[in-house]
Amino acid sequence: MEEKKNFLLQAIGIKKSFGSIIALEEVNLxxxxxxxxxxxxxxxxxxxTLIKILTGVYSADRGELYWKGQKIDKxxxxxxxxxxxVTVFQDRALxxxxxxxxxxxxxxxxxNRFGFINIxxxxxxxxxxxxxxMGFTSASISSPDTIVGNMSGGEQQGIxxxxxxxxxxxxxxxxxxxxxxxxxESQKVINFVRNIKKEKKSCIxxxxxxxxxxxxxxxxxxxxxxxxVEDLIxxxxxxxxxxxxxxxxxxxxxxxxxxxxxxxLNN
Amino acid sequence: MRNFVNQKxxxxxxxxxxxxxxxxxxxxxxxxxxxxxxxxxxxxxxxILIFLSTSLVFVIANxxxxxxxPALIGISAWAFASTVKAGINPFLALIIGIIxxxxxxxxxxxxxxxxxxxxxxxxxxxNFLLRGLIMIGTNGHGITLAFLRNTKFFEVFxxxxxxxxxxxxxxxxxxxxxxxxxxxxxxxxxxxxxxNNIISSREMGIDIKRVKTLAFVLVGASSGFVGGMLCLINNxxxxxxxxxxxxxALTAVFLGGTPTKGGVGTIFGAIIGAFILGFLETGIxxxxxxxxxxxxxxGLILILALISHRIYKTK
Numbered sequence: 160m161e162e163k164k165n166f167l168l169q170a171i172g173i174k175k176s177f178g179s180i181i182a183l184e185e186v187n188l189x190x191x192x193x194x195x196x197x198x199x200x201x202x203x204x205x206x207x208t209l210i211k212i213l214t215g216v217y218s219a220d221r222g223e224l225y226w227k228g229q230k231i232d233k234x235x236x237x238x239x240x241x242x243x244x245v246t247v248f249q250d251r252a253l254x255x256x257x258x259x260x261x262x263x264x265x266x267x268x269x270x271n272r273f274g275f276i277n278i279x280x281x282x283x284x285x286x287x288x289x290x291x292x293m294g295f296t297s298a299s300i301s302s303p304d305t306i307v308g309n310m311s312g313g314e315q316q317g318i319x320x321x322x323x324x325x326x327x328x329x330x331x332x333x334x335x336x337x338x339x340x341x342x343x344e345s346q347k348v349i350n351f352v353r354n355i356k357k358e359k360k361s362c363i364x365x366x367x368x369x370x371x372x373x374x375x376x377x378x379x380x381x382x383x384x385x386x387x388v389e390d391l392i393x394x395x396x397x398x399x400x401x402x403x404x405x406x407x408x409x410x411x412x413x414x415x416x417x418x419x420x421x422x423x424l425n426n
Numbered sequence: 427m428r429n430f431v432n433q434k435x436x437x438x439x440x441x442x443x444x445x446x447x448x449x450x451x452x453x454x455x456x457x458x459x460x461x462x463x464x465x466x467x468x469x470x471x472x473x474i475l476i477f478l479s480t481s482l483v484f485v486i487a488n489x490x491x492x493x494x495x496p497a498l499i500g501i502s503a504w505a506f507a508s509t510v511k512a513g514i515n516p517f518l519a520l521i522i523g524i525i526x527x528x529x530x531x532x533x534x535x536x537x538x539x540x541x542x543x544x545x546x547x548x549x550x551x552x553n554f555l556l557r558g559l560i561m562i563g564t565n566g567h568g569i570t571l572a573f574l575r576n577t578k579f580f581e582v583f584x585x586x587x588x589x590x591x592x593x594x595x596x597x598x599x600x601x602x603x604x605x606x607x608x609x610x611x612x613x614x615x616x617x618x619x620x621x622n623n624i625i626s627s628r629e630m631g632i633d634i635k636r637v638k639t640l641a642f643v644l645v646g647a648s649s650g651f652v653g654g655m656l657c658l659i660n661n662x663x664x665x666x667x668x669x670x671x672x673x674x675a676l677t678a679v680f681l682g683g684t685p686t687k688g689g690v691g692t693i694f695g696a697i698i699g700a701f702i703l704g705f706l707e708t709g710i711x712x713x714x715x716x717x718x719x720x721x722x723x724x725g726l727i728l729i730l731a732l733i734s735h736r737i738y739k740t741k
Contacts, residue, residue, distance in 0.1 A: 240631055251629070254622040256689040265619055266630030274612045 166225065167192050167330060167361050168213065168244075173222035175208055182208040183385045186222070190330065195352060195362045197372030197393075199405065200382035206365050209382065210332055213363075214246050215239040245328040249336055252319035255308035260285035262307050263322045284325075292321035292354055312340045313347030320351045324358050331355055332363045337371045349375055369405060373398050383408050435738050436683040440698045443731065447702060447709070454713040464712060466589055468704050470659070473597035474652050475700040478671055479678035480604045481648040483696045484614075484641040486679055489621035489688025490545035492642060494534060495649045495675070497556035499668025502527035503653035504560055507569040507663030516579035524650035530556065531646020535639030553672075560665050569663040584658055593655065600648070601697060608693050617641055621688030677724060678703055681731045702727065 166189045173186040183205050190196055200206045211217040213224075215234040224231045226242055253262045260282045269277045269284070285303035293314075307315060316336050323331045333352070337345040352375045355362045364372050372379065373393065379401060381389040388408050391401065452459040478495060485492045506523035510516050534552060538545045574580050585592045608614035616637045619627045627634055649668070657663045680686065681702060682695020703724065710719050 237631075246629065248625075248629070251623070251625045254619045254626055254689070256622045257618065261615060261619075265615070266627070266632050268612050268615065270612050275606070275610050276612060276615065278610065 165192075166190060167194075167227060169225040170209075170213065171223045171225070173209070173212060173219045173224075175212060175217060175219050181385055183212070183219075186382075186385070186387055188380065188387065190361050190363060191377075193356065193359045193361060194377045195356055195364060195375055197369075197376035197379045198363055198365045198382060199367065199369055199372060199379060201367055204382045205385040206382055207334070208385075210246065210334065210363070210365060213239070214244055214332065242330075243326075243328040244330045244332065245323040245326075246332040246334060247316065247319040247323065247336065248334050249312070249316065249338060253307045253315055255315075256306065258304045258306055259289070259318055260303035262318055263288060263303075263325060267326060288321055288325050292324060292351075293317055311344055311347075313344030313351075316340075316348045317351045320355065324354060324360060328360065330361045330363070332365070334365050335367075336364070337366060337368060345371055369398070369401060373401065381405060381408055436735060437692060437694050437698075439734055439738055440682055440695050440702075440731065443727070443734075444698050444702050444705075447705065447727075451705070451709040451713055458712040459709070462589065464708060466591060468708050469591045469594045470584075472700060472704040473591075473593040474655060474659075474671070475675060475678055475704060476597045476697055477600055477648045477652050478645075478675035479682070479696040479700045480601060480693050481645045482675060482679050483604075483682075483684050483691040483693055484608065484617050484644050485545075486684050486686070487608075487621050487688055487691030488617045488638060488641045489624075490538060490638065490641070491676075491686075492531075492534065492545065492549045492645050493672065494530070494549035494552035494556065495645050496668040496670075496672045497553045497560070498527045498530045498646050498649035499653040499656065499671065500560050500666070501530060501556050501653070502650035503657050503663050503667040504564065504569075504665075506654040507571055507657050510571060510574065510657075511569055516574060516577065520579075520651070520654040523654045524647050527650025527653060528643050528647040531642040531644070531649070532639065534646070535642030538642065539635035539638040557666075557669070564665045566665055568665060570661070571657055571663060572661045574658060575661060580658060583655060601693070605693050608691070613637070613640065618688075618690055622690070674703055674724070677728055681728055683731075683735050685735075 168188075168190040170186060170188045173183055173188075174181075175183040186205070186209060188196075188209070198206055198209070208217065212219050212234075215236040215238055218233065224234055231238070254265060257265075260278075263285050264276075264281045269280050271277070282303045289301075289303065307318060310318070316333075320331060320333070333348075336348045336352075340348065349371065352362060352364060356375070364376060366372050369379075376393050379389070379391050379393055379396075380387055381391075381404070389404055391404075396404075448459070458464055482492060482495070502523035505526040506516075506519045509519040509522050514522075530552075534545070534549055537543060537548055581592075583593055583596065587595075608617075616627070616632050619630075619632060620634050620637050624634060652671075653668065656667050660667075678699035679691075679696050681699035682692055682697070684691040684695060706723055706727065707720050710723060711717055
């Protein structure tokens with residue numbers, strides 16, 4: 160039992176089925192403090208079901224969840240949000256017609272007790288956030304007034320991640336953050352994930368692309384057909400070996416990563 | 427400065443259309459258009475349009491539409507007129523009218539937010555249903571309210587300071603209220619966020635049903651006030667009170683640059699839109715054209731505005 164205190168989030172023996180289809184069977188997953196965990200698996204492997212359980216969208220048929228060593232009886236969406244488990248979905252995280260500062264404080268406005276927003280303060284804080292978190296200079300994000308829809312895909316992910324960090328979210332779940340992005344944009348997203356590590360927070364990085372998660376992850380967890388088949392410390396395995404294991408588990412056709420993606424490793 | 431111009435492009439565009447229109451009118455008939463009387467005449471009808479168009483911005487920015495507000499005007503006018511006729515203090519009767527309008531908006535909002543039905547179709551049906559109720563209830567008869575003339579109530583709303591109509595000041599007060607609500611208050615932000623991206627809004631903990639419902643309540647409340655004012659302006663409650671405002675109030679919103687798909691809106695645009703339509707109506711007659719030209723120019727200016735918004739957006 161003492162051991163549980165060392166984890167931020169721990170899932171034990173999670174089982175979930177939809178009718179006769181078993182989505183997850185006996186899944187054990189631990190996320191440590193300030194740990195970046197890559198959750199890798201093919202489509203339909205059970206990644207999103209597991210994430211929906213960890214964020215309270217679904218409840219598990221069986222199994223236990225612990226947050227900082229405390230057992231959670233029933234995790235709801237509101238409870239998960241209250242604990243600071245933030246999910247960043249690509250294309251779904253931001254309001255694209257609005258400026259950065261509006262997006263940062265959306266739903267958590269700096270307002271007085273009558274509900275009036277302190278716009279000046281929100282813009283100042285956004286400016287500070289852009290300087291500290293965005294970590295690179297780009298003309299399009301020089302001002303808090305920039306409309307999010309005019310920014311690139313990677314930068315938008317960056318805003319969503321920075322927003323979660325601003326509000327001190329202990330666990331940020333990134334759902335396929337690099338899918339559909341160009342190489343440079345994926346690189347930007349990976350840099351934002353490094354910010355999560357730097358800010359001493361934890362992250363679950365969900366992807367089907369090993370090359371995107373390997374450079375930033377502390378651990379790589381491979382999920383296949385509802386089971387966790389590998390749970391590896393990144394430093395103890397080379398990418399080559401990891402690739403071979405992945406192929407062995409999921410079959411060759413699952414390795415769809417482009418050669419170009421390997422380029423990311425050198426940056 | 428350049429930043430300001432960039433951000434306010436749409437507002438600047440619609441204001442220049444308005445100014446251009448006024449210049450054309452002044453050149454066309456200087457004696458009428460340089461006389462304050464014309465402006466004072468416009469200012470007695472313009473406030474009605476301002477109340478409606480600015481509150482409609484909330485519903486439209488929320489990604490919905492309200493076509494039932496003419497009937498809400500009608501039903502609150504009916505409530506106002508019959509309570510005043512029964513001897514109740516007109517100020518209290520006006521509040522009753524506003525409550526009736528808000529309640530109609532609440533029903534719209536609750537159904538749309540909770541049942542997830544199309545606001546276009548629901549409010550269309552609601553408009554028929556409520557208007558039908560008025561017709562059935564009144565048997566098509568109006569209520570005379572001439573006794574309200576020259577009362578304190580009349581002076582407060584339709585009186586004048588010097589030559590300036592007081593209703594315009596009430597409209598100015600309402601503009602300040604909706605402006606603060608839309609741009610400075612959490613509610614205005616939430617209205618737009620829900621219209622822009624409902625999934626993201628839910629993720630960020632915004633109470634979507636509440637926001638949607640309240641937007642419809644706002645339209646109901648302003649329709650309620652307008653209902654009372656129309657009774658006062660006409661000295662009479664007509665069973666079809668409010669019917670003429672459906673298209674013109676929506677035209678003012680879209681003319682101003684609020685897009686139909688929701689997510690953003692402009693209060694300033696809706697006001698200028700109302701000004702354009704208000705002056706166009708009077709101006710066409712003032713310039714010597716027959717009143718038959720009014721609708722033609724309404725249509726023309728709306729289509730031109732739509733094209734210019736498109737061009738400004740893609741720039």
